[in-house]
Amino acid sequence: MVSAxxxxxFTLEVRHVExxxxxxxxxxxxxDTAEPLRQALEAVTFDGGERLLVDFSDVGFCDSxxxxxLLRGRLTAERAGAKIELVGLRRPVERMFRITGADEIFPVYxxxxxxxxxxxxxx
Numbered sequence: 685m686v687s688a689x690x691x692x693x694f695t696l697e698v699r700h701v702e703x704x705x706x707x708x709x710x711x712x713x714x715x716d717t718a719e720p721l722r723q724a725l726e727a728v729t730f731d732g733g734e735r736l737l738v739d740f741s742d743v744g745f746c747d748s749x750x751x752x753x754l755l756r757g758r759l760t761a762e763r764a765g766a767k768i769e770l771v772g773l774r775r776p777v778e779r780m781f782r783i784t785g786a787d788e789i790f791p792v793y794x795x796x797x798x799x800x801x802x803x804x805x806x807x
Contacts (some may be wrong), residue, residue, distance in 0.1 A: 696720045704735040706796060709761075710742035719748065725757035730764035737799050741772030742744035751786055758790065767791070771799050 694717035697708040707724055711717065728736055738754065740746070758768045769791040774780060781787040793799035 693717050694720065695781065696724055698724060700745040701796070701800065704737050704800065706739055708739045708742070713743055714745065714747040715749040718749045718753050721752045724744075725753065725760065725768075728761075730766035734744050734761075735799075736761060736766065736768045737771050737793075737796055739760075739771045739796060740774065740777055743777055744774060746777045746780055748784075749784060751780070751784060752789040753802045754790070755786070769793060769799055771796050 692713035694709070696792075699706050699708065705728060707721070709721065713721065720771075725736075728737075736757075754768065754770075761768050765780045770781070770787075771793045772795055773787075773792060776794060778787070780804075781792070784796075791799075793803065794805050
């Protein structure tokens with residue numbers, strides 16, 4: 685497991701589970717804290733068909749900077765034949781993804797177990 689810090693307000697841990705890499709985020713994802721996520725997305729080596737699950741279950745806030753980092757990461761993943769999927773969106777974060785339409789771009793799951801089982805959340 686790799687940990688990265690975005691100051692006192694944001695942490696990121698990387699772990700590998702069967703068939704996927706999980707980025708476990710915690711805190712507030714915004715302009716001042718998004719750099720560890722950008723670096724983690726750049727560091728992931730995507731092999732065709734790999735899944736990257738971004739776990740937001742401990743994130744209470746995400747602004748447009750965090751969303752843009754994810755959108756850029758998605759393009760990189762897609763070019764490699766992989767995909768980024770979102771897990772555990774809490775209400776304020778889920779609302780931002782819904783308002784911007786990003787919840788239609790990324791598969792969204794209630795938790796890591798549902799993602800691994802292939803049970804997406806319904807809107």
